[in-house]
Amino acid sequence: MSGEGGTEPSGFLRVEALVEPTVQLGDLRRFVTDAVALLGMGAFEDVAVLTHELVKNALALEERNVHVAVQRRPPDTVRVEVRDSGYGLPVLDHDAGLDGGFGLRLVDRLADRWGVDQFLPGKIVWFELDPGPTREHAELDSL
Numbered sequence: 843m844s845g846e847g848g849t850e851p852s853g854f855l856r857v858e859a860l861v862e863p864t865v866q867l868g869d870l871r872r873f874v875t876d877a878v879a880l881l882g883m884g885a886f887e888d889v890a891v892l893t894h895e896l897v898k899n900a901l902a903l904e905e906r907n908v909h910v911a912v913q914r915r916p917p918d919t920v921r922v923e924v925r926d927s928g929y930g931l932p933v934l935d936h937d938a939g940l941d942g943g944f945g946l947r948l949v950d951r952l953a954d955r956w957g958v959d960q961f962l963p964g965k966i967v968w969f970e971l972d973p974g975p976t977r978e979h980a981e982l983d984s985l
Contacts, residue, residue: 857881858911861897870894870910877912878920886920886971888952895945896924896967903928918973919954927964 857877861870871890878886893910900908905926913921934946949956953969 856913861908881914900926921970923966923968925966
């Protein structure tokens with residue numbers, strides 16, 4: 843039986859990795875893209891860039907233990923979690939400027955859902971994408 847997008851579901855439900863502080867954008871994108879493929883899911887066009895934004899935020903706080911997990915959630919949703927041991931919580935800044943603040947706005951705009959699960963010490967910042975165009979892309983396509 844084939845899943846949507848012609849991909850065959852695999853036996854894997856979650857792929858996780860420790861992110862080195864010196865990670866290159868291309869390597870991170872390859873990991874996320876490969877993880878989605880390993881999970882037997884179709885293409886999710888924004889998953890790599892959104893993951894990069896969350897990892898970049900964690901690394902900007904000089905966190906050394908940043909983990910990325912890519913999960914398949916029924917029926918065909920992809921969930922990405924970025925876990926670190928820092929105490930600060932991300933804040934959605936609607937007035938982002940030259941100092942930054944655009945990453946979480948991008949996640950808020952493109953992800954179907956996102957949030958923060960706090961524990962001590964640390965947190966998990968996560969987002970979910972459903973199959974098909976993201977909210978932002980759907981809005982643009984309807985113009």
